[in-house]
Amino acid sequence: MNHCHLLDIEFAYGGQKQTITPVLLQDEDEVILVDCGYPDFVPLLEQAVVRCGFRLGSITKLIVTHHDMDHMGPLAALKRAFPHMEIIAHELEAPYVEGKKxxxxxxxxxxxxxxxxxxxxxxxxxxxxxxxxxxPVAVDRTVADRERLPWCGGIEIVHTPGHMPGHISLYFPASRTLIAGDAVVIEQGKLDIANPQFTLDLEEAVRSVRRLLDYNVERLICYHGGCFHGDVKKALRQLVHEYTS
Structure with missing residues:
Protein backbone atom coordinates (compact mmCIF):
# COMPACT_ATOMS: atom_id res chain seq x y z
CA MET A 1 0.00 0.00 0.00
CA ASN A 2 1.13 3.58 -0.52
CA HIS A 3 -0.32 5.07 2.64
CA CYS A 4 -2.12 3.65 5.68
CA HIS A 5 -3.67 6.08 8.15
CA LEU A 6 -5.05 4.97 11.52
CA LEU A 7 -8.06 7.12 12.33
CA ASP A 8 -8.06 7.02 16.13
CA ILE A 9 -11.46 8.41 17.12
CA GLU A 10 -12.02 9.17 20.80
CA PHE A 11 -15.53 9.48 22.20
CA ALA A 12 -17.63 8.92 25.32
CA TYR A 13 -19.89 5.87 25.40
CA GLY A 14 -21.77 4.61 28.44
CA GLY A 15 -20.04 7.26 30.53
CA GLN A 16 -16.59 5.97 29.60
CA LYS A 17 -13.93 7.27 27.26
CA GLN A 18 -13.39 4.92 24.33
CA THR A 19 -11.38 4.83 21.12
CA ILE A 20 -12.00 3.08 17.83
CA THR A 21 -9.56 2.84 14.95
CA PRO A 22 -11.00 2.80 11.43
CA VAL A 23 -8.27 2.69 8.79
CA LEU A 24 -7.86 4.88 5.70
CA LEU A 25 -5.86 3.39 2.83
CA GLN A 26 -4.59 5.22 -0.23
CA ASP A 27 -2.92 4.28 -3.48
CA GLU A 28 -2.63 6.10 -6.80
CA ASP A 29 -6.29 5.58 -7.70
CA GLU A 30 -8.28 4.70 -4.57
CA VAL A 31 -8.98 6.00 -1.08
CA ILE A 32 -10.41 3.13 0.97
CA LEU A 33 -12.00 3.32 4.41
CA VAL A 34 -12.19 0.20 6.58
CA ASP A 35 -15.16 0.43 9.01
CA CYS A 36 -16.82 3.68 10.02
CA GLY A 37 -18.03 3.81 13.63
CA TYR A 38 -21.39 4.34 15.35
CA PRO A 39 -24.49 5.82 13.65
CA ASP A 40 -23.85 9.47 14.57
CA PHE A 41 -20.14 9.38 13.81
CA VAL A 42 -20.06 11.20 10.47
CA PRO A 43 -18.75 14.45 12.05
CA LEU A 44 -16.10 12.57 14.09
CA LEU A 45 -15.14 10.53 11.06
CA GLU A 46 -14.87 13.66 8.95
CA GLN A 47 -12.58 15.32 11.51
CA ALA A 48 -10.31 12.26 11.57
CA VAL A 49 -10.17 12.06 7.77
CA VAL A 50 -9.41 15.78 7.45
CA ARG A 51 -6.56 15.43 9.96
CA CYS A 52 -4.97 13.01 7.48
CA GLY A 53 -5.34 15.49 4.62
CA PHE A 54 -8.42 13.97 2.97
CA ARG A 55 -12.14 14.69 2.64
CA LEU A 56 -14.95 12.21 3.19
CA GLY A 57 -15.97 12.76 -0.41
CA SER A 58 -12.58 11.55 -1.61
CA ILE A 59 -13.25 8.05 -0.26
CA THR A 60 -13.93 5.70 -3.16
CA LYS A 61 -14.55 2.45 -1.29
CA LEU A 62 -15.71 1.46 2.18
CA ILE A 63 -14.97 -2.06 3.40
CA VAL A 64 -17.13 -3.27 6.30
CA THR A 65 -15.50 -6.04 8.33
CA HIS A 66 -18.89 -7.02 9.83
CA HIS A 67 -22.33 -5.60 10.63
CA ASP A 68 -21.92 -4.61 14.30
CA MET A 69 -23.26 -1.13 15.09
CA ASP A 70 -19.84 0.39 15.79
CA HIS A 71 -18.48 -0.75 12.41
CA MET A 72 -21.35 0.12 10.04
CA GLY A 73 -23.34 2.69 12.03
CA PRO A 74 -23.19 5.67 9.61
CA LEU A 75 -22.88 3.56 6.46
CA ALA A 76 -26.27 4.53 5.02
CA ALA A 77 -25.69 8.22 5.78
CA LEU A 78 -22.30 8.10 4.06
CA LYS A 79 -23.75 6.38 1.00
CA ARG A 80 -26.52 9.00 0.74
CA ALA A 81 -24.00 11.83 0.97
CA PHE A 82 -21.47 10.18 -1.37
CA PRO A 83 -23.27 7.82 -3.78
CA HIS A 84 -20.02 7.04 -5.61
CA MET A 85 -18.65 5.31 -2.49
CA GLU A 86 -18.57 1.56 -3.14
CA ILE A 87 -19.70 -0.53 -0.15
CA ILE A 88 -17.87 -3.86 0.20
CA ALA A 89 -18.63 -6.74 2.61
CA HIS A 90 -18.20 -10.50 2.86
CA GLU A 91 -20.85 -12.53 1.04
CA LEU A 92 -22.15 -13.97 4.34
CA GLU A 93 -22.34 -10.55 5.97
CA ALA A 94 -24.01 -8.67 3.10
CA PRO A 95 -27.62 -9.76 3.90
CA TYR A 96 -27.28 -8.29 7.41
CA VAL A 97 -25.71 -5.05 6.18
CA GLU A 98 -28.53 -4.75 3.65
CA GLY A 99 -31.26 -5.53 6.18
CA LYS A 100 -32.44 -8.62 4.31
CA LYS A 101 -31.70 -10.60 7.48
CA PRO A 136 -29.34 -0.90 6.30
CA VAL A 137 -27.59 -0.10 3.03
CA ALA A 138 -27.05 -1.93 -0.24
CA VAL A 139 -23.73 -3.71 -0.62
CA ASP A 140 -22.14 -2.89 -3.98
CA ARG A 141 -19.59 -5.70 -3.98
CA THR A 142 -19.33 -8.92 -2.01
CA VAL A 143 -16.03 -10.67 -1.34
CA ALA A 144 -15.05 -14.21 -0.36
CA ASP A 145 -12.28 -15.86 1.61
CA ARG A 146 -8.82 -15.59 0.03
CA GLU A 147 -10.11 -13.26 -2.67
CA ARG A 148 -7.40 -10.86 -3.76
CA LEU A 149 -8.42 -7.23 -4.31
CA PRO A 150 -6.12 -5.25 -6.63
CA TRP A 151 -5.81 -2.03 -4.62
CA CYS A 152 -3.01 -0.83 -2.37
CA GLY A 153 -0.54 -3.39 -3.69
CA GLY A 154 -2.99 -6.24 -3.19
CA ILE A 155 -5.44 -6.97 -0.37
CA GLU A 156 -6.20 -10.56 0.60
CA ILE A 157 -9.57 -11.19 2.21
CA VAL A 158 -9.19 -13.38 5.30
CA HIS A 159 -12.49 -14.83 6.51
CA THR A 160 -12.25 -14.72 10.31
CA PRO A 161 -15.65 -15.88 11.63
CA GLY A 162 -16.62 -16.23 15.27
CA HIS A 163 -17.34 -12.69 16.38
CA MET A 164 -19.75 -12.69 13.43
CA PRO A 165 -20.17 -15.40 10.76
CA GLY A 166 -19.08 -13.14 7.91
CA HIS A 167 -16.35 -11.25 9.72
CA ILE A 168 -13.29 -10.49 7.61
CA SER A 169 -9.76 -9.30 8.21
CA LEU A 170 -7.56 -7.78 5.51
CA TYR A 171 -3.99 -8.88 4.77
CA PHE A 172 -1.48 -6.84 2.78
CA PRO A 173 1.36 -9.19 1.71
CA ALA A 174 3.60 -6.40 0.39
CA SER A 175 3.78 -4.67 3.79
CA ARG A 176 2.99 -7.73 5.97
CA THR A 177 0.15 -5.76 7.54
CA LEU A 178 -3.10 -7.20 8.88
CA ILE A 179 -6.20 -5.15 9.60
CA ALA A 180 -7.94 -7.44 12.07
CA GLY A 181 -11.29 -5.72 12.60
CA ASP A 182 -12.68 -7.46 15.69
CA ALA A 183 -10.92 -10.78 15.11
CA VAL A 184 -8.65 -9.67 17.95
CA VAL A 185 -8.50 -6.59 20.16
CA ILE A 186 -5.78 -5.02 22.30
CA GLU A 187 -6.49 -4.66 26.00
CA GLN A 188 -3.80 -3.41 28.37
CA GLY A 189 -1.15 -4.10 25.75
CA LYS A 190 -2.22 -7.72 25.19
CA LEU A 191 -4.24 -9.38 22.45
CA ASP A 192 -7.64 -10.80 23.34
CA ILE A 193 -10.88 -11.99 21.77
CA ALA A 194 -13.31 -9.12 21.27
CA ASN A 195 -16.04 -9.27 23.95
CA PRO A 196 -15.84 -13.06 24.36
CA GLN A 197 -19.11 -13.10 26.32
CA PHE A 198 -20.93 -11.62 23.30
CA THR A 199 -18.98 -13.40 20.55
CA LEU A 200 -21.48 -15.48 18.61
CA ASP A 201 -19.19 -18.52 18.32
CA LEU A 202 -16.18 -18.38 20.64
CA GLU A 203 -14.62 -21.63 19.44
CA GLU A 204 -14.82 -20.38 15.86
CA ALA A 205 -13.29 -17.06 16.94
CA VAL A 206 -10.32 -18.89 18.46
CA ARG A 207 -9.93 -20.95 15.27
CA SER A 208 -9.83 -17.68 13.35
CA VAL A 209 -7.02 -16.41 15.57
CA ARG A 210 -5.14 -19.66 14.92
CA ARG A 211 -5.69 -19.15 11.22
CA LEU A 212 -4.02 -15.73 11.38
CA LEU A 213 -0.81 -17.57 12.31
CA ASP A 214 -0.68 -18.75 8.68
CA TYR A 215 0.09 -15.19 7.61
CA ASN A 216 3.43 -13.42 7.88
CA VAL A 217 2.19 -10.46 9.93
CA GLU A 218 4.60 -7.82 11.18
CA ARG A 219 2.07 -5.02 11.69
CA LEU A 220 -1.28 -5.82 13.30
CA ILE A 221 -4.02 -3.16 13.43
CA CYS A 222 -7.04 -3.75 15.68
CA TYR A 223 -10.27 -1.75 15.58
CA HIS A 224 -10.20 -1.67 19.37
CA GLY A 225 -6.66 -0.93 20.47
CA GLY A 226 -4.98 0.35 17.30
CA CYS A 227 -1.52 -0.88 16.29
CA PHE A 228 -0.09 -3.78 18.30
CA HIS A 229 3.44 -3.30 19.61
CA GLY A 230 5.38 -6.51 20.02
CA ASP A 231 5.93 -9.91 18.43
CA VAL A 232 2.64 -10.50 16.59
CA LYS A 233 2.99 -14.25 16.06
CA LYS A 234 4.05 -14.86 19.64
CA ALA A 235 1.07 -12.85 20.90
CA LEU A 236 -1.36 -14.70 18.62
CA ARG A 237 0.02 -18.07 19.76
CA GLN A 238 -0.31 -17.03 23.40
CA LEU A 239 -3.92 -15.97 22.83
CA VAL A 240 -4.81 -19.31 21.27
CA HIS A 241 -3.11 -21.09 24.17
CA GLU A 242 -5.11 -19.08 26.72
CA TYR A 243 -8.40 -20.15 25.19
CA THR A 244 -7.54 -23.79 24.44
CA SER A 245 -5.51 -24.91 27.45
Missing amino acids: KSLRLEQAESTFDALPSEAKPQAEQFIRFLQSIE
Missing part, protein backbone atom coordinates in the same frame (compact mmCIF):
# COMPACT_ATOMS: atom_id res chain seq x y z
CA LYS A 102 -32.16 -9.38 11.04
CA SER A 103 -28.99 -8.23 12.76
CA LEU A 104 -27.46 -11.13 14.66
CA ARG A 105 -26.55 -8.74 17.47
CA LEU A 106 -30.23 -7.72 17.67
CA GLU A 107 -31.31 -11.38 17.72
CA GLN A 108 -28.81 -12.00 20.52
CA ALA A 109 -30.10 -9.07 22.58
CA GLU A 110 -33.73 -10.08 22.09
CA SER A 111 -33.11 -13.75 22.91
CA THR A 112 -31.47 -12.96 26.25
CA PHE A 113 -33.93 -10.24 27.32
CA ASP A 114 -36.43 -12.39 29.23
CA ALA A 115 -33.69 -13.93 31.39
CA LEU A 116 -32.44 -10.54 32.58
CA PRO A 117 -33.26 -9.27 36.09
CA SER A 118 -35.95 -6.58 36.06
CA GLU A 119 -33.51 -3.79 36.95
CA ALA A 120 -31.43 -4.57 33.84
CA LYS A 121 -34.33 -4.59 31.40
CA PRO A 122 -34.69 -0.82 30.81
CA GLN A 123 -31.09 -0.55 29.66
CA ALA A 124 -31.50 -3.69 27.54
CA GLU A 125 -34.64 -2.23 25.94
CA GLN A 126 -32.71 0.92 25.12
CA PHE A 127 -29.94 -1.15 23.54
CA ILE A 128 -32.46 -3.11 21.45
CA ARG A 129 -34.05 0.13 20.19
CA PHE A 130 -30.57 1.39 19.32
CA LEU A 131 -29.81 -1.75 17.31
CA GLN A 132 -33.16 -1.46 15.56
CA SER A 133 -32.28 2.10 14.53
CA ILE A 134 -29.21 1.06 12.48
CA GLU A 135 -30.01 1.83 8.86
Whole structure:
Protein backbone atom coordinates (compact mmCIF):
# COMPACT_ATOMS: atom_id res chain seq x y z
CA MET A 1 0.00 0.00 0.00
CA ASN A 2 1.13 3.58 -0.52
CA HIS A 3 -0.32 5.07 2.64
CA CYS A 4 -2.12 3.65 5.68
CA HIS A 5 -3.67 6.08 8.15
CA LEU A 6 -5.05 4.97 11.52
CA LEU A 7 -8.06 7.12 12.33
CA ASP A 8 -8.06 7.02 16.13
CA ILE A 9 -11.46 8.41 17.12
CA GLU A 10 -12.02 9.17 20.80
CA PHE A 11 -15.53 9.48 22.20
CA ALA A 12 -17.63 8.92 25.32
CA TYR A 13 -19.89 5.87 25.40
CA GLY A 14 -21.77 4.61 28.44
CA GLY A 15 -20.04 7.26 30.53
CA GLN A 16 -16.59 5.97 29.60
CA LYS A 17 -13.93 7.27 27.26
CA GLN A 18 -13.39 4.92 24.33
CA THR A 19 -11.38 4.83 21.12
CA ILE A 20 -12.00 3.08 17.83
CA THR A 21 -9.56 2.84 14.95
CA PRO A 22 -11.00 2.80 11.43
CA VAL A 23 -8.27 2.69 8.79
CA LEU A 24 -7.86 4.88 5.70
CA LEU A 25 -5.86 3.39 2.83
CA GLN A 26 -4.59 5.22 -0.23
CA ASP A 27 -2.92 4.28 -3.48
CA GLU A 28 -2.63 6.10 -6.80
CA ASP A 29 -6.29 5.58 -7.70
CA GLU A 30 -8.28 4.70 -4.57
CA VAL A 31 -8.98 6.00 -1.08
CA ILE A 32 -10.41 3.13 0.97
CA LEU A 33 -12.00 3.32 4.41
CA VAL A 34 -12.19 0.20 6.58
CA ASP A 35 -15.16 0.43 9.01
CA CYS A 36 -16.82 3.68 10.02
CA GLY A 37 -18.03 3.81 13.63
CA TYR A 38 -21.39 4.34 15.35
CA PRO A 39 -24.49 5.82 13.65
CA ASP A 40 -23.85 9.47 14.57
CA PHE A 41 -20.14 9.38 13.81
CA VAL A 42 -20.06 11.20 10.47
CA PRO A 43 -18.75 14.45 12.05
CA LEU A 44 -16.10 12.57 14.09
CA LEU A 45 -15.14 10.53 11.06
CA GLU A 46 -14.87 13.66 8.95
CA GLN A 47 -12.58 15.32 11.51
CA ALA A 48 -10.31 12.26 11.57
CA VAL A 49 -10.17 12.06 7.77
CA VAL A 50 -9.41 15.78 7.45
CA ARG A 51 -6.56 15.43 9.96
CA CYS A 52 -4.97 13.01 7.48
CA GLY A 53 -5.34 15.49 4.62
CA PHE A 54 -8.42 13.97 2.97
CA ARG A 55 -12.14 14.69 2.64
CA LEU A 56 -14.95 12.21 3.19
CA GLY A 57 -15.97 12.76 -0.41
CA SER A 58 -12.58 11.55 -1.61
CA ILE A 59 -13.25 8.05 -0.26
CA THR A 60 -13.93 5.70 -3.16
CA LYS A 61 -14.55 2.45 -1.29
CA LEU A 62 -15.71 1.46 2.18
CA ILE A 63 -14.97 -2.06 3.40
CA VAL A 64 -17.13 -3.27 6.30
CA THR A 65 -15.50 -6.04 8.33
CA HIS A 66 -18.89 -7.02 9.83
CA HIS A 67 -22.33 -5.60 10.63
CA ASP A 68 -21.92 -4.61 14.30
CA MET A 69 -23.26 -1.13 15.09
CA ASP A 70 -19.84 0.39 15.79
CA HIS A 71 -18.48 -0.75 12.41
CA MET A 72 -21.35 0.12 10.04
CA GLY A 73 -23.34 2.69 12.03
CA PRO A 74 -23.19 5.67 9.61
CA LEU A 75 -22.88 3.56 6.46
CA ALA A 76 -26.27 4.53 5.02
CA ALA A 77 -25.69 8.22 5.78
CA LEU A 78 -22.30 8.10 4.06
CA LYS A 79 -23.75 6.38 1.00
CA ARG A 80 -26.52 9.00 0.74
CA ALA A 81 -24.00 11.83 0.97
CA PHE A 82 -21.47 10.18 -1.37
CA PRO A 83 -23.27 7.82 -3.78
CA HIS A 84 -20.02 7.04 -5.61
CA MET A 85 -18.65 5.31 -2.49
CA GLU A 86 -18.57 1.56 -3.14
CA ILE A 87 -19.70 -0.53 -0.15
CA ILE A 88 -17.87 -3.86 0.20
CA ALA A 89 -18.63 -6.74 2.61
CA HIS A 90 -18.20 -10.50 2.86
CA GLU A 91 -20.85 -12.53 1.04
CA LEU A 92 -22.15 -13.97 4.34
CA GLU A 93 -22.34 -10.55 5.97
CA ALA A 94 -24.01 -8.67 3.10
CA PRO A 95 -27.62 -9.76 3.90
CA TYR A 96 -27.28 -8.29 7.41
CA VAL A 97 -25.71 -5.05 6.18
CA GLU A 98 -28.53 -4.75 3.65
CA GLY A 99 -31.26 -5.53 6.18
CA LYS A 100 -32.44 -8.62 4.31
CA LYS A 101 -31.70 -10.60 7.48
CA LYS A 102 -32.16 -9.38 11.04
CA SER A 103 -28.99 -8.23 12.76
CA LEU A 104 -27.46 -11.13 14.66
CA ARG A 105 -26.55 -8.74 17.47
CA LEU A 106 -30.23 -7.72 17.67
CA GLU A 107 -31.31 -11.38 17.72
CA GLN A 108 -28.81 -12.00 20.52
CA ALA A 109 -30.10 -9.07 22.58
CA GLU A 110 -33.73 -10.08 22.09
CA SER A 111 -33.11 -13.75 22.91
CA THR A 112 -31.47 -12.96 26.25
CA PHE A 113 -33.93 -10.24 27.32
CA ASP A 114 -36.43 -12.39 29.23
CA ALA A 115 -33.69 -13.93 31.39
CA LEU A 116 -32.44 -10.54 32.58
CA PRO A 117 -33.26 -9.27 36.09
CA SER A 118 -35.95 -6.58 36.06
CA GLU A 119 -33.51 -3.79 36.95
CA ALA A 120 -31.43 -4.57 33.84
CA LYS A 121 -34.33 -4.59 31.40
CA PRO A 122 -34.69 -0.82 30.81
CA GLN A 123 -31.09 -0.55 29.66
CA ALA A 124 -31.50 -3.69 27.54
CA GLU A 125 -34.64 -2.23 25.94
CA GLN A 126 -32.71 0.92 25.12
CA PHE A 127 -29.94 -1.15 23.54
CA ILE A 128 -32.46 -3.11 21.45
CA ARG A 129 -34.05 0.13 20.19
CA PHE A 130 -30.57 1.39 19.32
CA LEU A 131 -29.81 -1.75 17.31
CA GLN A 132 -33.16 -1.46 15.56
CA SER A 133 -32.28 2.10 14.53
CA ILE A 134 -29.21 1.06 12.48
CA GLU A 135 -30.01 1.83 8.86
CA PRO A 136 -29.34 -0.90 6.30
CA VAL A 137 -27.59 -0.10 3.03
CA ALA A 138 -27.05 -1.93 -0.24
CA VAL A 139 -23.73 -3.71 -0.62
CA ASP A 140 -22.14 -2.89 -3.98
CA ARG A 141 -19.59 -5.70 -3.98
CA THR A 142 -19.33 -8.92 -2.01
CA VAL A 143 -16.03 -10.67 -1.34
CA ALA A 144 -15.05 -14.21 -0.36
CA ASP A 145 -12.28 -15.86 1.61
CA ARG A 146 -8.82 -15.59 0.03
CA GLU A 147 -10.11 -13.26 -2.67
CA ARG A 148 -7.40 -10.86 -3.76
CA LEU A 149 -8.42 -7.23 -4.31
CA PRO A 150 -6.12 -5.25 -6.63
CA TRP A 151 -5.81 -2.03 -4.62
CA CYS A 152 -3.01 -0.83 -2.37
CA GLY A 153 -0.54 -3.39 -3.69
CA GLY A 154 -2.99 -6.24 -3.19
CA ILE A 155 -5.44 -6.97 -0.37
CA GLU A 156 -6.20 -10.56 0.60
CA ILE A 157 -9.57 -11.19 2.21
CA VAL A 158 -9.19 -13.38 5.30
CA HIS A 159 -12.49 -14.83 6.51
CA THR A 160 -12.25 -14.72 10.31
CA PRO A 161 -15.65 -15.88 11.63
CA GLY A 162 -16.62 -16.23 15.27
CA HIS A 163 -17.34 -12.69 16.38
CA MET A 164 -19.75 -12.69 13.43
CA PRO A 165 -20.17 -15.40 10.76
CA GLY A 166 -19.08 -13.14 7.91
CA HIS A 167 -16.35 -11.25 9.72
CA ILE A 168 -13.29 -10.49 7.61
CA SER A 169 -9.76 -9.30 8.21
CA LEU A 170 -7.56 -7.78 5.51
CA TYR A 171 -3.99 -8.88 4.77
CA PHE A 172 -1.48 -6.84 2.78
CA PRO A 173 1.36 -9.19 1.71
CA ALA A 174 3.60 -6.40 0.39
CA SER A 175 3.78 -4.67 3.79
CA ARG A 176 2.99 -7.73 5.97
CA THR A 177 0.15 -5.76 7.54
CA LEU A 178 -3.10 -7.20 8.88
CA ILE A 179 -6.20 -5.15 9.60
CA ALA A 180 -7.94 -7.44 12.07
CA GLY A 181 -11.29 -5.72 12.60
CA ASP A 182 -12.68 -7.46 15.69
CA ALA A 183 -10.92 -10.78 15.11
CA VAL A 184 -8.65 -9.67 17.95
CA VAL A 185 -8.50 -6.59 20.16
CA ILE A 186 -5.78 -5.02 22.30
CA GLU A 187 -6.49 -4.66 26.00
CA GLN A 188 -3.80 -3.41 28.37
CA GLY A 189 -1.15 -4.10 25.75
CA LYS A 190 -2.22 -7.72 25.19
CA LEU A 191 -4.24 -9.38 22.45
CA ASP A 192 -7.64 -10.80 23.34
CA ILE A 193 -10.88 -11.99 21.77
CA ALA A 194 -13.31 -9.12 21.27
CA ASN A 195 -16.04 -9.27 23.95
CA PRO A 196 -15.84 -13.06 24.36
CA GLN A 197 -19.11 -13.10 26.32
CA PHE A 198 -20.93 -11.62 23.30
CA THR A 199 -18.98 -13.40 20.55
CA LEU A 200 -21.48 -15.48 18.61
CA ASP A 201 -19.19 -18.52 18.32
CA LEU A 202 -16.18 -18.38 20.64
CA GLU A 203 -14.62 -21.63 19.44
CA GLU A 204 -14.82 -20.38 15.86
CA ALA A 205 -13.29 -17.06 16.94
CA VAL A 206 -10.32 -18.89 18.46
CA ARG A 207 -9.93 -20.95 15.27
CA SER A 208 -9.83 -17.68 13.35
CA VAL A 209 -7.02 -16.41 15.57
CA ARG A 210 -5.14 -19.66 14.92
CA ARG A 211 -5.69 -19.15 11.22
CA LEU A 212 -4.02 -15.73 11.38
CA LEU A 213 -0.81 -17.57 12.31
CA ASP A 214 -0.68 -18.75 8.68
CA TYR A 215 0.09 -15.19 7.61
CA ASN A 216 3.43 -13.42 7.88
CA VAL A 217 2.19 -10.46 9.93
CA GLU A 218 4.60 -7.82 11.18
CA ARG A 219 2.07 -5.02 11.69
CA LEU A 220 -1.28 -5.82 13.30
CA ILE A 221 -4.02 -3.16 13.43
CA CYS A 222 -7.04 -3.75 15.68
CA TYR A 223 -10.27 -1.75 15.58
CA HIS A 224 -10.20 -1.67 19.37
CA GLY A 225 -6.66 -0.93 20.47
CA GLY A 226 -4.98 0.35 17.30
CA CYS A 227 -1.52 -0.88 16.29
CA PHE A 228 -0.09 -3.78 18.30
CA HIS A 229 3.44 -3.30 19.61
CA GLY A 230 5.38 -6.51 20.02
CA ASP A 231 5.93 -9.91 18.43
CA VAL A 232 2.64 -10.50 16.59
CA LYS A 233 2.99 -14.25 16.06
CA LYS A 234 4.05 -14.86 19.64
CA ALA A 235 1.07 -12.85 20.90
CA LEU A 236 -1.36 -14.70 18.62
CA ARG A 237 0.02 -18.07 19.76
CA GLN A 238 -0.31 -17.03 23.40
CA LEU A 239 -3.92 -15.97 22.83
CA VAL A 240 -4.81 -19.31 21.27
CA HIS A 241 -3.11 -21.09 24.17
CA GLU A 242 -5.11 -19.08 26.72
CA TYR A 243 -8.40 -20.15 25.19
CA THR A 244 -7.54 -23.79 24.44
CA SER A 245 -5.51 -24.91 27.45
